[in-house]
Amino acid sequence: MSLASSNPSQLFIPGEEARTELVIDKSRFIACAAPAFSVEEARAYISKIRGEFPDASHHVPLFIIGHGAGATMHCADDGEPSGTAGRPGLAVLQGSGLGDIVVVVVRYFGGIKLGTGGLVRAYSDAVRMVLDTLPRAEKVATSLIMVTIAYSLLERLRLLVSEFGGRLIEEEFTGEVTITLRLRDERVDRFFARLNDMTRGHTNAIIIEKQANTIMPVDKV
Numbered sequence: 001m002s003l004a005s006s007n008p009s010q011l012f013i014p015g016e017e018a019r020t021e022l023v024i025d026k027s028r029f030i031a032c033a034a035p036a037f038s039v040e041e042a043r044a045y046i047s048k049i050r051g052e053f054p055d056a057s058h059h060v061p062l063f064i065i066g067h068g069a070g071a072t073m074h075c076a077d078d079g080e081p082s083g084t085a086g087r088p089g090l091a092v093l094q095g096s097g098l099g100d101i102v103v104v105v106v107r108y109f110g111g112i113k114l115g116t117g118g119l120v121r122a123y124s125d126a127v128r129m130v131l132d133t134l135p136r137a138e139k140v141a142t143s144l145i146m147v148t149i150a151y152s153l154l155e156r157l158r159l160l161v162s163e164f165g166g167r168l169i170e171e172e173f174t175g176e177v178t179i180t181l182r183l184r185d186e187r188v189d190r191f192f193a194r195l196n197d198m199t200r201g202h203t204n205a206i207i208i209e210k211q212a213n214t215i216m217p218v219d220k221v
Contacts, residue, residue, distance in 0.1 A: 011067045013100040015135035015217050022126045026110025029122055030056075031130035033103045035215060037139075039065055039072060042102040049104040057109040060085040060123060067099035080107075084119035089127040096131050100139065103127055136218040141185040144169070144209035148178045149199065156198060164191050165216070180208075184216060 017034040032049050036042040042063040050059050058078045065072040073094070075086030089105060105126045114122055149157055154177050161168055161179075164187050169180040183191055188207070195205055 011138060012098050012136050012218065013139055013215065014098065015137035015215060018130055018134045020126070020130045020133055022122070022129055023110075024118070024122050025112040025114060027112070027114065027122070028106075028108040028110065029126040030106040030108075031103060031126040032106065033101060033130045033134055035100055035137075036063060036065060036102040037100050037213070039063075039074075042074070045102045046104055049106065053106045055108075056106045058085070058105075058107040060089060060105040060107070061102070062086060062089045062093055062104070062127070063102040064090075064093055064099050071099055080119060080123075081116060084116055085123045088120045088124045092124050092127040092131070098131070098134075098136075103130065137215045138218060139213050140216050142182050142211050142214040142216065143185055143188050143207045144180065144182050144211070145188070145191075146178060146180050146206055146208050147195065148176050148204040150202075151177055153199060153203075157195070160191070160194060160198065164194075166191070167216070182211075182214065182216075185210070 014033060014035040017032070019030065019032045022029040022031070030053065034045050036045055042065060046059070046061045053059065058080055060076065060078045060080065062075045063073070073090060075090040077083070077085045085105070089103065093101065093103060105123055147157065157179060158168070161181050161183075164183060166181045166183040166187075169182060172178040192205060195203060
């Protein structure tokens with residue numbers, strides 16, 4: 001899997017946790033993936049999955065923290081024959097273009113041995129399957145913005161937030177509507193300009209917080 005981008009500095013991360021299940025010759029492979037921004041977070045997630053599936057035959061852990069040459073990577077076979085589980089899974093993970101990610105492949109042995117080649121394919125396919133369902137995001141600087149607007153402009157504001165890839169946090173309805181949203185920093189000036197045009201200058205919009213690292217979905221804006 002490849003995540004080609006026209007922006008070479010674009011660094012992809014998981015947008016949220018995802019799980020998939022693959023059954024091969026009665027063995028169940030449950031692949032669990034999530035964002036992790038430190039080795040400690042990755043290990044905590046691995047422990048969580050082990051606790052959730054305590055009776056599984058194997059819990060194969062993989063993680064990549066960071067991106068590129070400076071990334072911290074780890075994998076283990078967790079009792080499977082050497083080189084048949086962790087390394088193949090990590091190779092798929094490396095090829096995905098994702099960083100700040102942890103994956104645990106849980107296996108329930110079904111009584112039929114898969115052989116060395118079968119295990120390599122099974123763990124590779126399990127990781128590939130969960131990555132195919134995983135929403136992509138970026139870790140970016142964002143601003144939390146509060147906008148007060150007339151009721152008549154509410155739907156147009158919602159559309160504007162969506163157009164700019166913003167995330168609606170809260171809507172409060174009093175004499176006017178107050179909306180709290182989160183937006184990528186590089187889009188704030190353009191958003192404010194469009195908002196000013198839309199309301200002909202009759203709005204109140206302020207930045208109430210800045211956050212250096214926010215998980216935001218990848219979009220085309």
